[in-house]
Amino acid sequence: MCAETPDYKDTLNLPKTDFPMRAGLPKREPEWLARWEQIRIYDRLREKAEGRPPFVLHDGPPYANGHLHIGHALNKILKDFIVRSQQMLGREARYIPGWDCHGLPIEWKIEEQYRAKGKNKDEVDVVDFRQECRKFAEGWIDIQRAEFKRLGVTGTWDKPYLTMDFHAERVIAEEFMKFLMTGTLYQGSKPVMWSPVEKxxxxxxxxxxxxxxxxxxxxxxxxxxxxxxxxxxxxxxxxxxxxxxxxxxxxxxxxxxxxxxxxxxxxxxxxxxxxxxxxxxxxxxxxxxxxxxxxxxxxxxxxxxxxxxxxxxxxxxxxxxxxxxxxxxxxxxxxxxxxxxxxxxxxxxxxxxxxxxxxxxxxxxxxxxxxxxxxxxxxxxxxxxxxxxxxxxxxxxxxxxxxxxxxxxxxxxxxxxxxxxxxxxxxxxxxxxxxxxxxxxxxxTPQWFAAIDRKVGDGQDDYGETIRERALTSINELVKFTPISGQNRLRSMMEVRPDWVLSRQRAWGVPLTCFTKKGALPTDADFLLRDETVNARIAEAFEAEGADAWYKPGAKDRFLGNVVNPDDYDQVFDILDVWFDSGSTHAFVLRDREDGSDDGLADLYLEGTDQHRGWFHSSMLQACGTRGRAPYRGVLTHGFTLDEKGNKMSKSLGNTVAPEDVTKQYGADILRLWVAQSDYTADLRIGPEILKGVADGYRRLRNTMRYLLGAVSAFTEDDRVAPEEMPELERWVLHRLAELDHKVRTGYDAYDFQGVFQQLFNFCTVDLSAFYFDIRKDALYCDGDTLNRRAARTVMDILFHRLTTWLAPILVFTMEEVWLERFPGEASSVHLVDIPDTPKDWLNEPLAEKWARVRRARRVVTAALEVQRTDKVIGASLEAAPVVHVRDADTLAALKSVAFEDVCITSDIALTGDPLPNEAFRLPEVEGIGVVFEKAEGDKCQRCWKILPDVGHHAHPGTCGRCNSALG
CATH class of the missing domain: 3.90.740.10 (Valyl/Leucyl/Isoleucyl-tRNA synthetase, editing domain)
Structure with missing residues (x-):
């Protein structure tokens, strides 16, 4: 630059944003969590969604015992993807997290504490023992709730469902008593799987x-x-x-x-x-x-x-x-x-x-x-x-x-x-x-069973007369499985399974609320007492006092008095299989809660593949016995988590990955991104190297959003350009957005998060960063108030709204940060926004076909220039003015109809239909296009750095005509 040539740097329209390159997620994510609690974001979503079609994902309850492992994180993150995406697609997506609180593992922990103190469990009052179990579960619920929330999972965390809540215990007992009253409950003596350790x-x-x-x-x-x-x-x-x-x-x-x-x-x-x-x-x-x-x-x-x-x-x-x-x-x-x-x-x-x-x-x-x-x-x-x-x-x-x-x-x-x-x-x-x-x-051993091939006497025979018939009809006709292999797995289990063993010989759980007649045999008609008044008394007591009421002194007289002679009956003290507890959740969550389901059914149950024999299975049996059909319309299953080598994780092997460790090192969004990038229908691998790769992809995506924020700074409605007035390149971007909108919506509806994210990531890195942004940064930085610049900024505003909302269900913290950078405010949040409708008339297949030709030709030019750059003939593509030989007339016409030199980021370009010279650079995969390198002629514009013949012939020293006009 000559000494008298001004420095034009300050005259450029450079991107302006305070959005940091470094995410700092481990430190900043808790701040957003606190903000969401402060603005009551989940409640506001419910208010906003009133009147919308509901979507209910029913939470399979994790066990309230121990810190979360990576499988828990995978499960809850997948659920959150679904709840958030369904909400942003225009539904009222409800999510009530829950916990399984009864059962043996908690009893063990209390017994261990007793042994450490020299206490004998059998000498402790059963109600006191059960209260110890309840307190233990409550402590772990609080710990796990905080760990789940740290992952960015939304839901009614302040009012979850617990199988040990008094109302839940009442409903579990009521559901059991339906089996009692309909004749499917019986006591049998048959070989069962017995744990001598757990007794x-x-x-x-x-x-x-x-x-x-x-x-x-x-x-x-x-x-x-x-x-x-x-x-x-x-x-x-x-x-x-x-x-x-x-x-x-x-x-x-x-x-x-x-x-x-x-x-x-x-x-x-x-x-x-x-x-x-x-x-x-x-x-x-x-x-x-x-x-x-x-x-x-x-x-x-x-x-x-x-x-x-x-x-x-x-x-x-x-x-x-x-x-x-x-x-x-x-x-x-x-x-x-x-x-x-x-x-x-x-x-x-x-x-x-x-x-x-x-x-x-x-x-x-x-x-x-x-x-x-x-x-x-x-x-x-x-x-x-x-x-x-x-x-x-x-x-x-x-x-x-x-x-x-x-x-x-x-x-x-x-x-x-x-x-x-x-x-x-x-x-x-x-x-x-x-x-x-x-x-x-x-x-x-004598155990209590639900007969799955005995006719259920409840009059709900639309889908079969027995539990097995109803379950198979549900599997074959009523439930959608993702992946479809889950249908065959559950069906094959249901076809051959034996009667359901309901009883356990433990103390912490909901008891089998029934009475047997003394002296009667299990095969006698009057062996079991079936009385609605007795059932109602039990239900009322459980609602007020929980299942502990069954174990309190005088319980038998309380429930049987004035109905039958209590001395004629024995009270059953076995507890229900905890799978009956969790299988009953549809009744006390979906049916009974105001924020449950309008028809008592869930749109989706989502758990790991092991739950075909677990929660999916027990919920099916339980609901088919009490309401005549499956409690869910859809079942989604995911695989297990393995280490990077494909080995099962084990503390003894030292190959476990704790969610807490990942969030401390990288942030929860990286863990969420790992889930989104994985095929959850198979087993998923995770480890340090995999997480590094995920973090690298995240940085590339973050840079895309940072570029957008800078490009749309100070954008106003006065800058907006109507689509029909835009240059072809911008209309091509709108076409891609219309294509993507369809793929994102159908992908989210099909729970194909890997597909959604892959489409968006490729769009951001290939279509935007490596193509559109690369081309348009010249107009954005150097143009004055031109149509090209206003159209580009309009498209980037549209891109901003699409990408933030499309990605918000996955990268909940990062997209919130991006949104607030542009739209700050106490009540502002990307999670309160729906995915914008995208006009279908943005689709333009002929234009897309034309620009596919342009992009193929551009690949040849950029590859040819890269050779010259590697050989140090040029330092930048703006130093070139190549001659492009194009054999196909339609392609040549397409290239001549656009500013192909801008597309290729050269100062000039010559297009010709002359035969390809022998020395022309070619790409084997792109037929009929050859590039002959030529250097650009003229001087370098000191503002835009293009080399053009007119530089130095304008009022502003050292500028080209375009920059001279921009300077005014």
Whole structure:
């Protein structure tokens, strides 16, 4: 610049904004949270949305026990995306957070506190114990509420729902009493999953499977009665639960399997088999079994086929029959029975059958009406009861879930009586308690069940007469699943599930509010008291005092007095499965709360995939039993959270990611952005490197918003240009906005947050930052009051309103910061604004097609100039005036109709249809366009830096004509 040339920097229209480059989210986000509470933003949204179509996402209650983990954050953030987006799409989106407060984990914590103080739980008054549990849950609710709010999750945090609220406990009891009154409740004695650690029955939903090392034995049952040469032969069974042998009552076979009679002809040393032993085995498994018995090939022979009729005619003896000291305990016949559950995939082709300790075994006995043959040999601590010879007091599992002495002692006894041919150990998938992580056993106990195939006598038969029928109709016809695979999963579970075990043998929960008649059998018609007056008294007491009323002195007289003689009835003290509690939430939240649902149904339930067997499942069963259909119209499931390598998170491995740590380092918006960028329908990975990548993407997006804020500073309505008056480039941006508006709305409605964010991120980085902003910054900075500049600022104002509202459900804090930077004020908030309507006539496909051609040509030019820049021929693209050869006439016409030099950010450009010279730069993927580099001619404008021939020929020294006019 010559010494006399003025410095024109101050004459440029440079962007002006105080919006910081650095977000500082960890420090600033709590300030916005406090502001939202101060302006009562959730209440104001409810007031604003009055009269709108409602949208109700019903919160699946987390358990009030412990700090949040990353899975909690994923779940609540997804819910918040939905609630906020539905609200901004014009609905009245209600969200009532809730907590599951009853159950075993809390009881454990109180018992631990008691043990630390030397107190015995059994010596503490049950009401006092329950009050301790209530206080414990209240403390964790407060902690978790603060942690959820820190994630930017909106809702009625000041009035959540709790399963331990008195009204909730009343409704849970009322819902249970509907099962009582409609005849679906019954008491049965059948094997259930039993946790010796927790001393309670568990439902299938509370079971998970882990590898477990078990004893395994091959054991012969001698035939004592039957056809000819089979008497004296031994049917060999294989089991991984030797402790169930004392409760054996039958041996099962499958008529479709081919069986044979095998004889031992020789034996090696150290073998339990003897020469002359004859074994009944499935042919497919015989060699494997005999090899396990340490026999070598050639030491046995197959005598003949054995038919199913022959097997069915056999009577066997229990291995302990006649044993010294057995006192005749096992001196009963062991029948051979057929069963489809027997296979020849593994084992021996015969299955030891203990109906008190196996589901298939139990069903086989029920089918034959042999209920009187059930055994009761194992107690609640998995100990053999005193009446069992040899094994009384021995436990299968100890109080920590470790192996007791029952298995080894049974095996030793079998060896002593000659009742084994082989033994070993096997690692296999085995059921464990979801909460204690300890192994469980099948144990026959009296429990309370909801019959899912019994006709429900409530007159609500629109979708079926039984709970199962109603559930399957709901799944097939009434509920929309996201992803659709959830439908098949829930349906397959519902098709085969057994009756629902409702009872638990604990103290902290809602009791089974029913009474049984003394002396009556469970099968008697008058066994259960069914009386509406009694039910009403219970409900009234629970509303006033909570479920503690059931345990207070005189409760039975209070509820039964003047209706029946209290002395004729026993009060049931089992508590309800906590899944019944959470399954009932639709009644005391959706139905009963003023801010619940207008029709008592939720538009959406959203939880992890494990809830197909959990909350989705129990809510379906419960509602089908009390209101005749599913309580939800939609079900959305998400995957689990894994570390960066795809491993399950574990504190012992040190690979967990705590939400609190992420918010302290990066801010909650980064965690929310991680959720938005992920495919939540699969398992999601998270870790330090992934979060760094998310933070980098966030910075790029933040810079886009910062640029917009600077570009629209001091923009007024007087600056606005109508779309029809805009240059083509601005009308192309409007076209893209119309396209995006449709994709954003349909994406949010389909809960496709990854799709929404990806579209918006690509738009901001590719269409805006790398294209539109890059082109228009010259007009924004250097033009005077031109149409180009006013149109660009108008479009950027439109962009601002679209992007802030489109992104607000995801980046709740950042978009609030962006909004307040432009529209400050006590009552201002982007979250009080709806997504603006976008005119459909902004769509212009011919224009979009034309600009697609322009952008393809631009790619060739910018690539050619990058070569020159890399070779240091030029320092900036404004130093160039390339010649662009275009083979296609339509493309050439399109380029000539726009200011292509501005599009390419060059000082000049020449367009020609002449053939492409050999030396022309080409891109393989863009056919028919070549670029010949030429330097721009003229001098550099000291204001806009373009190199033009007219620079220096105007009133303002060192300027081009455009800048001279802008300076006036």
């Amino acid at each position: 309670t029955a568990l439902a299938e939903a509370e079971i998970e499977y882990h590898d477990h090392k078990s004893h395994t034995i091959w054991m012969p049952f001698r035939a004592v009665n039957g056809a000819g040469d089979l008497v004296g032969a031994k049917a060999v069974i294989w089991t991984t639960t030797p402790w169930t042998i004392p409760s054996n009552k039958a041996v099962a076979f499958n008529p479709s399997i081919q069986y044979g009679l095998y004889e031992v002809t020789a034996t090696p040393d150290e073998c339990w088999a003897t020469v002359g032993d004859r074994y009944l085995l499935a042919d497919k498994l015989a060699e494997e079994v005999l090899t396990k018995a340490r026999l070598e090939p050639g030491q046995w022979t197959r005598l003949r086929d054995v038919s199913a009729d022959e097997l069915g005619a056999l009577t066997l003896a229990h291995p302990f029959a006649g044993a010294d000291g057995a006192k005749g305990f096992w001196d009963y016949d062991v029948p051979m029975i057929d069963g489809d559950h027997v296979t020849d995939d593994a084992g021996t082709g015969f299955v030891h059958t203990a109906p008190s300790h196996g589901a298939d075994d139990y069903e086989a006995f029920i089918k034959r009406n042999w209920i009187d043959r059930m055994t009761h040999n194992v107690g609640e601590e998995s100990e053999f009861l005193p009446h069992v010879p040899f094994f009384a007091g021995l436990k299968v599992l100890d109080h920590k879930g470790k192996e007791g002495k029952a298995n080894t002692t049974v095996i030793d006894k079998l060896v002593e009586v000659g009742g084994l041919i082989a033994r070993g150990r096997i690692t296999h998938s085995y059921p464990h308690s979801w909460r204690s992580k300890a192994p469980v056993i099948y144990r026959n």
